[in-house]
Amino acid sequence: MPFRNDNDRIPSAAAGVLLVTSIAELNFVLGPRLTVEVAGTGAWIVVIPAAALVALSAWIAVWLIRAFPKRDLLEIATLTLGRPLGVLLGGAYVVYWLLRAGQMIQVQTHVFRLTLLEETPRAAVAAYIVLLSAYLVAHGIEPLARTALLIAPAHLPLVAITVPALFTGDFGRLIPIGPPDLNAALRGVWSVFCNAPGVEVLLMIAPFLSGRGSALRSSLYGIAFLAVLAVLLQIALLANFGVVNTKQFTMPTLELSRVTKAPGFEGFRLDPVFVVMWFVVTFASIAVAHYMAATAVRSLFRAGRSGLPVFGTAVAMLILGAYPIGLPQLFEWVEAFRLYGVPVMSMGIPLALMLAALARRARGAGEGR
Amino acid sequence: MKVQRAVRFAALVLLLLAAAGCWDYADIENRAPILGLGFDRSSDPEMPVLVSAEVPIASAVAPTPVGQAGSERRSPKWIFESTGATVSEAIDMLNKTMARAPVHRHIAALVVSREIAAQGIEPLVDYFLRNSQVNIRAELWVTDGKARDVLMADPPFQPFVSFGLEAALLKSETFPAVPRGVTIEHFNRKIGEGGAIVPRVELGEGELITSGAGVFSPEARFVGFLNEQQTVGAAWFLGSLKSAETTFPCPVDEERIVGVTLRPGVRRKRFEEAGAAAPGASGPRTAGPGGASLEGASSDRKGVDGPGLDGAGAGVGLSVLMEIAGTVEVSNLSGCRLFPWKNAEDRRLLAEAAARAVKLDAEAAVRRAQELGVDFLGIGLQLSRRKPGLWKALDWPEIFPKVPIDVSVRMTVGDPGSIHDVPVSK
Numbered sequence: 001m002p003f004r005n006d007n008d009r010i011p012s013a014a015a016g017v018l019l020v021t022s023i024a025e026l027n028f029v030l031g032p033r034l035t036v037e038v039a040g041t042g043a044w045i046v047v048i049p050a051a052a053l054v055a056l057s058a059w060i061a062v063w064l065i066r067a068f069p070k071r072d073l074l075e076i077a078t079l080t081l082g083r084p085l086g087v088l089l090g091g092a093y094v095v096y097w098l099l100r101a102g103q104m105i106q107v108q109t110h111v112f113r114l115t116l117l118e119e120t121p122r123a124a125v126a127a128y129i130v131l132l133s134a135y136l137v138a139h140g141i142e143p144l145a146r147t148a149l150l151i152a153p154a155h156l157p158l159v160a161i162t163v164p165a166l167f168t169g170d171f172g173r174l175i176p177i178g179p180p181d182l183n184a185a186l187r188g189v190w191s192v193f194c195n196a197p198g199v200e201v202l203l204m205i206a207p208f209l210s211g212r213g214s215a216l217r218s219s220l221y222g223i224a225f226l227a228v229l230a231v232l233l234q235i236a237l238l239a240n241f242g243v244v245n246t247k248q249f250t251m252p253t254l255e256l257s258r259v260t261k262a263p264g265f266e267g268f269r270l271d272p273v274f275v276v277m278w279f280v281v282t283f284a285s286i287a288v289a290h291y292m293a294a295t296a297v298r299s300l301f302r303a304g305r306s307g308l309p310v311f312g313t314a315v316a317m318l319i320l321g322a323y324p325i326g327l328p329q330l331f332e333w334v335e336a337f338r339l340y341g342v343p344v345m346s347m348g349i350p351l352a353l354m355l356a357a358l359a360r361r362a363r364g365a366g367e368g369r
Numbered sequence: 370m371k372v373q374r375a376v377r378f379a380a381l382v383l384l385l386l387a388a389a390g391c392w393d394y395a396d397i398e399n400r401a402p403i404l405g406l407g408f409d410r411s412s413d414p415e416m417p418v419l420v421s422a423e424v425p426i427a428s429a430v431a432p433t434p435v436g437q438a439g440s441e442r443r444s445p446k447w448i449f450e451s452t453g454a455t456v457s458e459a460i461d462m463l464n465k466t467m468a469r470a471p472v473h474r475h476i477a478a479l480v481v482s483r484e485i486a487a488q489g490i491e492p493l494v495d496y497f498l499r500n501s502q503v504n505i506r507a508e509l510w511v512t513d514g515k516a517r518d519v520l521m522a523d524p525p526f527q528p529f530v531s532f533g534l535e536a537a538l539l540k541s542e543t544f545p546a547v548p549r550g551v552t553i554e555h556f557n558r559k560i561g562e563g564g565a566i567v568p569r570v571e572l573g574e575g576e577l578i579t580s581g582a583g584v585f586s587p588e589a590r591f592v593g594f595l596n597e598q599q600t601v602g603a604a605w606f607l608g609s610l611k612s613a614e615t616t617f618p619c620p621v622d623e624e625r626i627v628g629v630t631l632r633p634g635v636r637r638k639r640f641e642e643a644g645a646a647a648p649g650a651s652g653p654r655t656a657g658p659g660g661a662s663l664e665g666a667s668s669d670r671k672g673v674d675g676p677g678l679d680g681a682g683a684g685v686g687l688s689v690l691m692e693i694a695g696t697v698e699v700s701n702l703s704g705c706r707l708f709p710w711k712n713a714e715d716r717r718l719l720a721e722a723a724a725r726a727v728k729l730d731a732e733a734a735v736r737r738a739q740e741l742g743v744d745f746l747g748i749g750l751q752l753s754r755r756k757p758g759l760w761k762a763l764d765w766p767e768i769f770p771k772v773p774i775d776v777s778v779r780m781t782v783g784d785p786g787s788i789h790d791v792p793v794s795k
Contacts, residue, residue, distance in 0.1 A: 011583070114501045115501055117392065118502070119392040126390070128384065131384060149462070172750070172751070172754050175754040176757065241558065242558060242561075242562070244561060245557070245558055245561070255505075255554070258505050258506070258554075259505060259506060259552060259554050259555075261506070269474075269504070269506070324531035
């Protein structure tokens with residue numbers, strides 16, 4: 001298993017690509033409704049401060065990377081908090097990444113069942129996703145980063161439905177401009193931030209960064225790219241559906257893909273194209289979460305070059321992803337999980353590690369100075 | 370090692386078999402794509418919904434092989450019928466007479482009879498919005514007759530009525546007597562915003578006639594039809610046309626009738642509270658640079674009694690000013706001695722006359738909306754966006770039919786749109 005050998009190196013610019021892959025997942029499909037529910041017509045504006053929060057999380061992660069060169073999240077936690085707490089945090093992150101991967105598989109298989117493959121059992125689709133992910137993860141970070149880069153054009157269908165929708169929308173539906181009040185604005189920002197998980201990927205790929213270029217700069221470019229897409233999508237959704245209808249659709253982006261007509265494609269349905277291409281984006285996010293979980297398990301159990309961590313986590317993901325659960329219950333669970341889990345895991349714990357490192361620095365102890 | 374490789378190979382083959390998505394596979398000869406659905410009221414009170422489905426016969430529309438004489442013409446479609454207590458049941462019951470599995474992803478047109486539309490089509494909208502396997506881009510039509518008869522028609526150019534209706538909507542932006550197509554999702558949104566208009570189709574002498582529109586209330590209930598002038602007026606009001614042919618008396622010789630094609634470019638609507646005694650503005654305005662401008666004469670509805678926007682009687686009405694900048698392309702001067710290319714004053718006269726024509730159409734649409742009590746023009750919606758304070762104090766559905774609404778049109782013409790400037794008659 002080619003973990004941490006000399007060929008397992010990625011340029012710093014790949015950090016941005018993997019960050020985009022990790023954050024994008026299903027959020028463009030699930031997130032807009034949740035934000036519109038709390039921020040109303042201001043749902044597109046709140047994306048901007050939320051993107052700043054995500055950028056702050058990325059800055060914290062890169063600060064830790066620079067303070068602890070060639071160390072990953074678990075090693076940094078062990079160094080700053082001690083072995084017992086480090087192991088505990090490592091275990092928590094493994095559970096978190098497996099749950100995230102399981103949620104993504106659950107939602108994706110439900111979307112396939114609803115839109116394309118009515119008869120195919122969800123478990124079969126889940127098995128397919130997990131096996132592909134295991135194959136990719138077993139080959140290490142470099143192929144994973146290349147895959148993430150190769151699937152970047154899969155974002156184009158989102159652009160292809162958003163831009164024509166901007167022309168067919170009624171921008172009067174964005175009035176009154178901005179959230180109804182400060183409380184709604186803050187809840188909107190929080191909603192967007194909670195639906196942008198995966199910043200901690202930077203801390204897991206840190207040991208593989210070759211050092212060329214700036215991981216922070218490429219991360220900020222990636223966040224800006226996602227923020228622009230999210231703002232345009234929210235505007236397109238509000239202009240086409242208004243606040244009331246956007247809230248009614250469980251997956252408004254999917255509905256937009258059902259009604260949008262791209263110039264030159266009259267009569268051509270875009271929703272199957274969008275579903276399939278967005279699956280590619282989601283699959284890459286699943287693989288990144290899988291990679292992080294497998295790497296953490298390997299580190300926790302000191303498994304060396306064994307393949308067991310990859311396939312053990314794959315089995316866990318398959319169970320979580322194929323477990324029979326209804327879509328409404330799944331959505332409730334996903335929403336609650338993200339509301340509390342994402343802020344802690346993306347920003348809370350890295351911030352605590354940063355503070356602990358600063359305290360160590362103040363004491364002049366070991367690494368992290 | 371050999372065993373391990375064999376296991377891997379077997380796993381791969383199993384994976385290909387299990388997860389290749391073929392669980393849903395069905396041969397084309399076992400499927401029946403539905404192109405259009407018609408909804409009528411059945412005579413059976415237990416099963417009040419009668420559904421008709423237009424299904425193509427592929428072999429009947431296949432091109433004849435070269436060198437082979439065409440045999441006698443065969444109908445290119447079947448019309449299947451079924452009834453049910455609900456829309457979903459009626460559609461499901463199509464399976465009783467269709468040997469193949471119906472496929473709903475290609476539905477292009479939904480024709481609703483007046484009879485069933487008057488009861489409300491909310492169940493139909495609900496069915497389509499909830500069902501991910503149907504095409505929610507299917508466009509709605511309303512007919513005064515039977516939807517089934519419309520689907521049975523044999524339209525020119527197209528073997529299928531549904532495709533013919535789809536094609537008819539493509540020209541709505543340049544022939545606004547046919548309103549813009551309304552998908553199920555669009556319809557749902559528009560009724561939520563005050564009301565919707567749906568294109569009308571009728572069967573006359575065996576031909577499909579597409580013009581005019583049906584009006585639906587916020588409860589998705591059909592309340593009446595719009596004639597062609599009202600439909601064109603609604604298109605002007607809603608900004609859903611690219612060009613419109615219109616005629617009006619020659620500004621310098623009322624005996625002659627002028628034909629022009631109006632191509633609006635920039636359009637803007639202004640909504641103001643207006644005293645009923647002096648609503649809007651009247652009389653010509655000064656010409657803008659490079660063109661002529663006009664503000665149409667004020668409405669004849671001055672001083673109409675009604676609750677008013679102040680809610681206290683006939684005191685305050687609403688003034689709507691439509692500002693249109695575009696091209697008046699003279700298509701037929703018919704002896705009217707005007708030279709719009711050479712003479713700015715002639716352009717101004719043409720713009721004035723065109724604005725009056727547009728104003729007549731727009732007023733007809735506003736009057737009809739008030740008669741029907743359905744704000745399908747979105748006047749209340751615009752008011753709520755521009756005057757939210759005033760809007761909160763209004764009971765709009767109550768006052769809309771009676772509030773005095775004054776429509777003015779100001780048209781700015783950049784150029785006469787064609788290269789000829791010589792009248793044929795001398």
